[in-house]
Amino acid sequence: MTVRVRFAPAPTGNLHVGGARTALFNWLFARHHDGTFVLRVEDTDPERSKGEYLDSILDALAWLGLYWDEGPGVGGDYGPYMQSARGDIYREHLDRLVAGGYTYDCYCKPEELEAQREEARAGKRAYRYDGRCAKLTDDRVAAYEAEDRRPSVRFRMPRDGILSFDDLIRGTVEVPAEEYDDFIIARPDGTPTYNFVCAVDDVTMAVTHIIRGEDHVSNTPKQTEVLRALGYDPPTYAHLPLLLGPDRSRLSKRHGATSVLEYQKEGFLAVAFVNFLALLGWSYDDAREYFARDELVKYFSLDRVKKSGAVFDVEKLTWMNGTYIRELPAHGLFDKCRPWFARAGYVPGDADEGTVEYAASALALEQEKMKLLSEAPELVKPFFEEPDEYEEKAEKNVRKLEDPAQVFAELADRFDALEPFDAGAIEELIRAYAEESGVGAGKVIHAVRAALSGRTWGPSLFEMVELLGRERCVKRLNEAGERFK
Numbered sequence: 060m061t062v063r064v065r066f067a068p069a070p071t072g073n074l075h076v077g078g079a080r081t082a083l084f085n086w087l088f089a090r091h092h093d094g095t096f097v098l099r100v101e102d103t104d105p106e107r108s109k110g111e112y113l114d115s116i117l118d119a120l121a122w123l124g125l126y127w128d129e130g131p132g133v134g135g136d137y138g139p140y141m142q143s144a145r146g147d148i149y150r151e152h153l154d155r156l157v158a159g160g161y162t163y164d165c166y167c168k169p170e171e172l173e174a175q176r177e178e179a180r181a182g183k184r185a186y187r188y189d190g191r192c193a194k195l196t197d198d199r200v201a202a203y204e205a206e207d208r209r210p211s212v213r214f215r216m217p218r219d220g221i222l223s224f225d226d227l228i229r230g231t232v233e234v235p236a237e238e239y240d241d242f243i244i245a246r247p248d249g250t251p252t253y254n255f256v257c258a259v260d261d262v263t264m265a266v267t268h269i270i271r272g273e274d275h276v277s278n279t280p281k282q283t284e285v286l287r288a289l290g291y292d293p294p295t296y297a298h299l300p301l302l303l304g305p306d307r308s309r310l311s312k313r314h315g316a317t318s319v320l321e322y323q324k325e326g327f328l329a330v331a332f333v334n335f336l337a338l339l340g341w342s343y344d345d346a347r348e349y350f351a352r353d354e355l356v357k358y359f360s361l362d363r364v365k366k367s368g369a370v371f372d373v374e375k376l377t378w379m380n381g382t383y384i385r386e387l388p389a390h391g392l393f394d395k396c397r398p399w400f401a402r403a404g405y406v407p408g409d410a411d412e413g414t415v416e417y418a419a420s421a422l423a424l425e426q427e428k429m430k431l432l433s434e435a436p437e438l439v440k441p442f443f444e445e446p447d448e449y450e451e452k453a454e455k456n457v458r459k460l461e462d463p464a465q466v467f468a469e470l471a472d473r474f475d476a477l478e479p480f481d482a483g484a485i486e487e488l489i490r491a492y493a494e495e496s497g498v499g500a501g502k503v504i505h506a507v508r509a510a511l512s513g514r515t516w517g518p519s520l521f522e523m524v525e526l527l528g529r530e531r532c533v534k535r536l537n538e539a540g541e542r543f544k
């Protein structure tokens with residue numbers, strides 16, 4: 060059997076981290092089994108579905124490298140892949156259910172249903188439709204029609220017994236039938252509803268495994284009943300554990316960004332994000348944390364997905380991101396950071412080779428420290444901007460010198476004459492000057508760093524001086540000399 064899985068987002072918002080985890084697990088399962096990853100767009104809610112949300116979901120999937128084998132923009136043998144274009148398929152299946160006696164018309168008005176719900180709330184009972192339209196007499200129906208009521212179509216659920224399905228993660232799931240009511244599968248305007256269309260699509264798209272979030276467990280019996288009524292065997296289910304915040308409550312905005320593209324904007328690498336998502340509920344051996352994408356494909360299995368909730372810990376993600384950043388070759392890192400360099404005005408899109416080299420080298424000096432790509436402009440700022448404001452401590456470091464102006468002037472002269480102008484020679488020069496002048500080497504180094512960057516921190520001073528180059532350094536030392544006269 061060829062594995063076919065699907066990711067089925069509704070374009071009613073951006074792709075959330077939970078959706079991305081679901082998409083990733085489906086993708087990994089498909090790749091592991093040499094199967095097919097289908098993208099189906101559940102856009103049956105015309106009011107809430109928006110083209111821009113679909114675009115942003117597709118962008119987020121592309122950022123994570125979760126490309127689909129069938130779906131929007133790609134096509135495939137089981138299309139259309141937008142639910143809004145599958146009306147004929149739903150109509151045909153609805154007709155079959157109606158003809159088979161699996162449904163009935165319900166004439167209850169929304170306000171009547173709301174009143175029933177309210178009554179249940181007041182009595183502290185879970186609301187279930189009481190089936191009052193299940194056996195309407197012809198006269199009653201005629202009377203409703205005469206009132207111009209439009210019926211919705213309800214699916215008859217079993218009245219008693221146990222509804223069960225097999226779940227690869229949770230084992231056999233059993234729910235008493237009495238917890239379900241006859242649910243609406245088509246609204247009065249004829250539009251079909253989620254549980255019906257989802258079930259129909261899964262079989263008509265020949266989906267073999269349904270891998271989705273735990274929040275859908277309660278929908279599954281409705282979908283399997285619809286499928287059985289249509290004469291289909293339900294596919295295999297696997298419900299992934301909920302995502303939790305570090306306080307173990309359900310993941311929400313309170314815990315930080317929930318939209319995937321926010322993480323891209325904040326400077327996370329897609330490889331790190333994918334590695335992190337893979338560990339949300341799945342583990343290889345409960346110990347190993349780092350996996351290249353092909354290793355994830357090789358090792359992924361639903362047997363190793365846990366039932367209990369998975370904690371989404373941004374701190375851990377950030378730390379993993381730092382590890383991935385450190386492993387990038389300097390130019391690779393620069394390429395990733397390029398949009399931030401462009402926005403800061405440091406490296407415009409049409410920058411020449413020299414500027415690009417300079418920026419990449421500056422970044423390489425800071426690579427060890429970085430946890431987020433977005434930190435790049437702040438870290439490399441001294442390479443592109445002269446210090447205007449000094450950090451308070453940096454200023455103090457300068458003032459520790461008896462005569463800062465004289466020290467800076469002397470060093471500027473010596474820098475001017477230095478050959479070769481490289482880190483080794485620069486270090487020798489500074490140490491020799493400290494020795495000769497009797498000012499401690501530490502004091503000189505701190506003061507020079509302040510003069511060049513206005514900071515107390517940064518990369519190795521000697522490497523920083525080399526990269527800044529003679530001209531910038533001499534100019535900044537002279538300016539600092541003026542400033543501290």
Ligand code: GLU
Pocket residue numbers: 066067068069101257270271272275
């Ligand atoms: N559109 C549904 C959702 O976004 C899909 C559920 C499913 O995978 O069946 O939650």
